[in-house]
Amino acid sequence: GAGVSQSPSNKVTEKGKDVELRCDPISGHTALYWYRQSLGQGLEFLIYFQGNSAPDKSGLPSDRFSAERTGGSVSTLTIQRTQQEDSAVYLCASSKDYLSTDTQYFGPGTRLTVL
């Protein structure tokens, strides 16, 4: 595709519900990243994928958060039993490979609001 896409763009949910956020990276990009940005804050790294493998999940805030990537393409970030503090913009990015020289291209984000 032309760029990184994310869906939904906005998600409002009730506390305790599960949500799934989707990311479609740029075609051919092997590395995929998830970040979280709370209102007025900087970006918080959550997890990255090299292919379908996530070597380090320690950035995930709690065990309610999980992510997977299939076919080296689409990734989903799942938040179980959502809490109000999960409200944030969740950004996905992809890059050609994992190298610090590889530019990360960001999607527009999913704004999650937990009531």
Added chain:
Amino acid sequence: LAKTTQPISMDSYEGQEVNITCSHNNIATNDYITWYQQFPSQGPRFIIQGYKTKVTNEVASLFIPADRKSSTLSLPRVSLSDTAVYYCLVGDMDSSYKLIFGSGTRLLVRP
């Protein structure tokens, strides 16, 4: 974890040159330094990247001293549309696959 430090905010006026410095003491030997720009309600956008000395593109210049423990993003003759948050990005020596954004510098350009 390696830590990057940037000023929280900066103010400038149209037409001035703006320099934003990022400190990154634990930068790894093979890591590059990348700066991103973020407008409200948008994902970050790549501005410039460098390894050492000076890099210049159509948007900005990046100055990196020999020890590479800091970098300075230079925006020439800023305009109102340069009002945004600027992040520096470096690799982490402790866990080389984990990229860490700086805290971000909120630049406000006034008329």
